[in-house]
Amino acid sequence: MTTLIYGAYGYTGELIAEEALDRGQNVILAGRNGTKTRGLATVLNTDARVFDADEASTYLDDVDILLNCAGPFVDTYEPLVEACLDTGTHYLDITGEFSVFEELAERDREAEKAGICLLPGVGFDVVPTDCLAGHLHDRLPEATELNLGFDALGAVSGGTVASAIEHASGGGKVRRNGRIESVPIAANSRTIDFGRGSRHAVTVPWGDVSTAYYTTGIENIEVYTPMPERVGQALRLAAPITGLLGVGPIKAGLQALARRVFDGPTAQQRETDRAYLWGEASTDDQTVVSRLETPEPYTLTVDAATTAIERFEANDVPTGYHTPAAAFDPNFVLELDAVEGFFDD
Ligand SMILES: NC(=O)c1ccc[n+]([C@@H]2O[C@H](COP(=O)([O-])OP(=O)(O)OC[C@H]3O[C@@H](n4cnc5c(N)ncnc54)[C@H](OP(=O)(O)O)[C@@H]3O)[C@@H](O)[C@H]2O)c1
Structure with a gap:
């Protein structure tokens, strides 16, 4: 082929x-x-x-x-x-x-x-979290809530930052009752142990808000990543001005800058860094949690x-x-x- x-x-x-x-x-x-x-x-x-x-x-x-x-x-x-x-x-x-x-x-x-x-x-994005979603659904088929998360904040490429800027003005996303809803960036927060100790984490508009629904049929989905409490608060406060990122020339300028500034992880970082994935599926009276550990995101x-x-x-x-x-x-x-x-x- x-x-x-x-x-x-x-x-x-x-x-x-x-x-x-x-x-x-x-x-x-x-x-x-x-x-x-x-x-x-x-x-x-x-x-x-x-x-x-x-x-x-x-x-x-x-x-x-x-x-x-x-x-x-x-x-x-x-x-x-x-x-x-x-x-x-x-x-x-x-x-x-x-x-x-x-x-x-x-x-x-x-x-x-x-x-x-x-x-x-x-x-x-999204193989490990999507597989984790499928695995959690296999463990608890009647689950009605699914929370997923990744702890993998290492070096990133200019294209990754440009793609994040592309969608930043849209704010956050969660799925409720089967529909994707717009919420402020970092709208929800909680403490999560992704696999290397408890960390403060906030909701992000990660692809699984879409895909985990098609994989599992679960209608309520949030995706979390670690973020210091103060940064999460600052992002929530800055929400009114993130709309500026949707303005054509501002967005294009920042994307061009990102492509110049961010080189992506080095070969050594790709070889040695690790990522940690966490997921939790729940019904009204039962919760199951599973985790994964993977190589660095670009390597994966x-x-x-x-x-x-x-x-x-x-x-x-x-x-x-x-x-x-x-x-x-x-x-x-x-x-x-x-x-x-x-x-x-
Ligand atoms: N799923 C994941 O976990 C994952 C992992 C890595 C990367 N990504 C995503 O993959 C994308 C690429 O990342 P990267 O690190 O390779 O970025 P990059 O180094 O900036 O490369 C982007 C590539 O896409 C081309 N391109 C961009 N817009 C185009 C357009 N409108 N028409 C034709 N070609 C276009 C670029 O060509 P020009 O130079 O000619 O613009 C370049 O070849 C990003 O969206 C990133 O977020 C996802």
């Missing part, structure tokens, strides 16, 4: 391209910048295609799987998914943007009809995306829209290198 990696010369796309080629996958590198795409293809000794996302259907006829690494994904997913539907190409990405998950879930039937799988989120992303491609190569995937834990199963995360868990309370 042939996989085309779009956004291949970005920080994460390049790491995935290298790993996919190391694993013997048949990979074409793609992106909108000809010099960067062809330059990387020469270094990695593979083929290159240069095109804008909205020209993609001309370039996918002989491609089985498209892995989109070009984020913010809200800017790229739509034309790429249209092209995949037209050409019968499976679509995967490494988004963590809940609006992209929600919009792709709406296209489930179109994907089924086209005989393709739409599988967004095959990175750190590279492994998860290339392992997902292997599943497609083995024809081991359903058609339609799926979350990672639903497309494979919650134990998918345990197949990845140096993942430890599930630790059940």
Whole structure:
């Protein structure tokens, strides 16, 4: 099978391209910048295609799987998914943007009809938390509340910060009674032991607010990350001005700055840092808690995306829209290198 990696010369796309080629996958590198795409293809000794996302259907006829690494994904997913539907190409990405998950879930039937799988989120966001959600649901199938969390605040790439800025003006998100609701950033807080002692944590608009619902059917979902109490308070106070981040020129300026300033984790950080995931599912009278420990998020992303491609190569995937834990199963995360868990309370 042939996989085309779009956004291949970005920080994460390049790491995935290298790993996919190391694993013997048949990979074409793609992106909108000809010099960067062809330059990387020469270094990695593979083929290159240069095109804008909205020209993609001309370039996918002989491609089985498209892995989109070009984020913010809200800017790229739509034309790429249209092209995949037209050409019968499976679509995967490494988004963590809940609006992209929600919009792709709406296209489930179109994907089924086209005989393709739409599988967004095959990175750190959301593979480990989604698998944890599926595992908790297996432990307590009648759960009505699901809280998930990640403790993984290390170095980040410019693309990750640019994607966070893209959605920052939208505030926080939680799911209540099956619907995604807008709430202030850091609206809720609690103390959580992610696996290395208790920490103060706040709600964030992480992708699982969308995906865990499709994986588990649980209608009330919040996602937490550690944050010092004072920072959480400051964010809540700053909520009225975060709307400014939605103003075009301000947003574009900050995103350009982020791309210059944030380099992503070093090779050593990717090798040694760890991430800690926590989840809790509850009914009115019962609560179960499980945890996972994984490699550093970009390392996990590279492994998860290339392992997902292997599943497609083995024809081991359903058609339609799926979350990672639903497309494979919650134990998918345990197949990845140096993942430890599930630790059940
Ligand atoms: N799920 C996860 O856990 C996870 C992990 C890692 C990264 N990510 C996400 O993946 C995305 C990429 O991250 P990164 O670290 O690789 O960032 P990056 O180094 O900034 O790379 C972004 C890539 O996307 C391309 N791109 C951006 N907008 C585009 C557009 N409108 N049309 C065509 N190409 C476009 C860029 O090309 P140009 O340089 O030409 O703009 C570049 O090749 C981010 O959204 C990040 O949040 C998610």
